[in-house]
Amino acid sequence: MLPQTNHSISYPTTTNNSITILYGSQTGNAQSLAELLALQSYRIFDQECVKSNLELLPVIHLLSMDNYTPVSRLAKEKGVVIFVCSTTGHGVPPDNMSLFWKKIMNRALIPGRSLPPDLHFAVLGLGDSSYPMFNFVAKKLYRRLLQLGATPLCTEIRRDQEYEESENSSLGLADEQSELGINEVLRRWIPALWDSVIKFFGVPTSERLSRFISWDNLKNPDFVFSLWPKYDVFCSSLVLNPSLQSTSENNLLYQLVKQVEFDNAHSFMSNAIPTNAQWFQVVRCKRVTSVDHFQDTRLLELSYKSDIDLKSDEFRLGSVLYVQPTNRKEDILSFFQITRLNPTERVKITQCHPNFPVPHLLSALEENDCDVSIAWLATYYFDLNATPQQCFFVNYCAFAVNCLKLSKSPDRAQHIDKDRLKLEVDRLTDLASAENSDDIDDLYDYVFRPCRRVVEVLADFPVTSSLLTLQYILDILPGPILARPYSVASPPPKIELLVAVVNYRTRLSTPRIGTASNYLASLNPGDCLSGWFGTISGGFNFDRLLTLSPPSCLLIATGTGIAPFHSFLLHQYNTLMSHLNHDMLPTNVLFFGCRYSTKDYYFASDFKMLEQKGWVRIIPAFSRENTSTVSPLRRQYVQDQLKNYPEIVWSILKSPQSHVFIVGNQKTMPDEVREALVYAIVNANHTDSSGAEILLDQMETENRIQIESWA
Structure with a gap:
């Protein structure tokens, strides 16, 4: 209350x-x-x-x-x-x-x-x-x-x-x-x-x-349009790169690639973006799920591109690597075919309002007093793969209404299909002003249920899209593309990422793909990516478990959430093993949930080695390999295994200063795991649920229960 x-x-x-x-x-x-x-x-x-x-x-x-x-x-x-x-x-x-x-x-x-x-x-x-x-x-x-x-x-x-x-x-x-x-x-x-x-x-x-x-x-289009521009965008020049004037000018894809290479070398001085990023080089990009498994998961090994990029103080146990992805070439190509913008056209972007500095991704341009091509913005900045929110349609409608007004002037009328533009304005108005259940259903059917993407919406409004101007393009199109954090799956100083490639289908003909995961999966050995180490709010802190007398630890993970635990257990083993006698080994128990023991059991050989050394006990839950004789048709999940082994769970939780780390989907897993922990405490300690809740609340207050979850 x-x-x-x-x-x-x-x-x-x-x-x-x-x-x-x-x-x-x-x-x-x-x-x-x-x-x-x-x-x-x-x-x-x-x-x-x-x-x-x-x-x-x-x-x-x-x-x-x-x-x-x-x-x-x-x-x-x-x-x-x-x-x-x-x-x-x-x-x-x-x-x-x-x-x-x-x-x-x-x-x-x-x-x-x-x-x-x-x-x-x-x-x-x-x-x-x-x-x-x-x-x-x-x-x-x-x-x-x-x-x-x-x-x-x-x-x-x-x-x-x-x-x-x-x-x-x-x-x-x-x-x-x-x-x-x-x-x-x-x-x-x-x-x-x-x-x-x-x-x-x-x-x-x-x-x-x-x-x-x-x-x-x-939400009135005139009022919305009056809020722009948020940044000053000036057209500076065309085709600064001489090679684009002499070679394959009609090949749009070639122009795009060459223009972006030119900008990276000249406008950004070959530095990683944003300014706090560094270059990493791909050592290997290997699929670690079986070829007959529906999920494509990659293990990427990275190295610093040069010794200058080595910043070891930023890479610690529990770190995440923020990866700055780019749009796919197919989407970039579609963007220019739809909008008819010249990819070699160059703009200078500067601050317009004191409260709106140039976006961090573009800050190097302002620092270097450089311009940049539209090809580069379409590659690195505009989030063409995003599912547009209703605010996008509010902005796009405001722009379309303004275009419709301008189309009435004699000098512009002959260049614009006014009838088609009027239809597009009407449709955008419906999407922008959806306020009742029927209109909301229409918005959901068009955008959210099929996960329609920005580049596909642009294609559905061809006249409006062909009228996009550089002055307002940063106000209308979503951007910048957000960097994605990935837990480092290896102990320092080795850099490995475990990446589940997002690829699924809706009623639309083309598959829906994840921007960052597909970008990473497309990389080959020798390719470079831009990123930086950091921590996430509420991220894991393993410091107390790296002492010579580490407390007992319960680790609970599903899927690729195993990555930080693989990093932690190997690092703890490498750091402490030589200093501890056999009777001083830590008490670590890992509950890990995946679908199959042979298809998506990540890092199985490493965990087997650690278990043989007595460093950890592994209790897996293979949800598609249920061997239960009591309920053979019921799938076994990690929370079920917690209930199946209450004595083991209680042996950890009753230990002074014990820690619990949980990784999984934030919608269901934290509550389901907590319920399973309460069940285990009640059954192993012969107490009631209120006593179990008090214990878990105390552990949470002392930060001895830590949860990393994602949507």
Whole structure:
């Protein structure tokens, strides 16, 4: 139960006119929404409306939470702070919020006195209620800000036809599982937020909006188009590379490859991207599942491209390697055939707004004062393989409506198929404004159920796509392509990645593929990839298990989630084996779930060796090889094996300072494993379930149960 807010808050007259928007985002959705709020605030508080007293204008700040330093700044804020955040893993904050989270949750902060009551805040969480830790971070952050003394922004959500009573909430919890998706909350919460902020500052709003801000106002194509451009994009030149003018000019694919090579060498000085990345070279890329198994899983061995790239202090046990993938050549080729853009055309991208620096992936261009080709952007930046969210259609519709207006001018009319463009505008309007169950079903049938990709959507709207301009292309197309983290599967200093290649079919004719996994699977020995070592929020910390008297350890994993445990067990063995007598060996037990003992039992030979050495006991669960005589048709999963061996499980858990590490799907595995652990404790220790829950809660509090999970 969340603390009740005061519905009759009276706002003081403030001289501290600032709106600070802070975000914590893992996949980019929370960041995109925070950026949209910042752009909206620029237009809502228009300078033209307060020319007589510009001091009334609020100053807008937009930052990731980890870039909001020091956190003590929060105690000096007297304006409005808006937090937008998601939840990742098993109830942990996103990577770019983890440092802020640790500091704001510091027990040394004094309740009621650490933040001033003049700090007015609102929290918007993005989540999915089908996961057990739905919007956990947003809820906990809201409670913590209240506890420390800040004041919730009084947001009164006005009545509409569907909601008979007005609501008052400075906490918005958007849910992907709602009938209208996250828009179920956003369409009411965001207008209420801006009404409250306007009331707080007492500033006239832009004439682009009506007196009361509504969701329709904010999604109006003219208003959306007025938010652009987010960056300054200047066309600089064509075909800087002389070789492209003399060789196979009609071969588009050849032009693309050569242009990208030219940009990497000249615009990026042959450096890895982004600027914190380094080059890795593929030593081998081997399939480790049997050829008759449906899942193609690769084991990639990598090496540093040069000694200069060797940064051993960044590669530790438990590290992940962030891989910066590229689009497939087939998609890049389709993109240019659809849009009719010239791949050799070059643009210079610079900062336009103080809150919108050039994206990290492109920062080297600004530092080197270089331009870049559209071919390079289509290869490295635009996320052509992404499934577009509804906000994409809002933006694309705004662009199409503007094109339709321009088509009415005599000098442009002859170049545009206006009838077709009008049809495309109507269809995009339907997709962008889907707000009832029938329209949402239409959106889901077109986009989400078949997992339709951006490049395929562009093909479905050929006239609009052919009118894409470089000035607005960064505002419309999703990007940059996000780097993907992969757990390092080998002990330092060896670098191995275990990669399940994502490839499946929907009702569409072409298969759906994972951007990063297919990029990695396509690499050959000698090829280079761009990446960097790091940690993920809520990632494993094995430090306590590398002492000369390591505590007992229970490891539970499924599928490719075995990678960090393979790394840990080999590293622990290599580090400690020579220092320990046989009677001092650690007590490690690994429960590993896969489908078959002969098809996808990863690292089987290494685990067999470690088990023979007495370093670990392996208890596998082969879900497609059920040998149970009690229930021969029932599949055996890792949680079943935990229940089958309660004495072994309890022998670990009862040991002082024992640790449990769990890897698996965040939707089901954490809860199912916890239920199995409770079952094992109850049956082996002859206690009740409440006693078992107390023990597990204590272990979680002491960080002796650690969970890495993925969607």
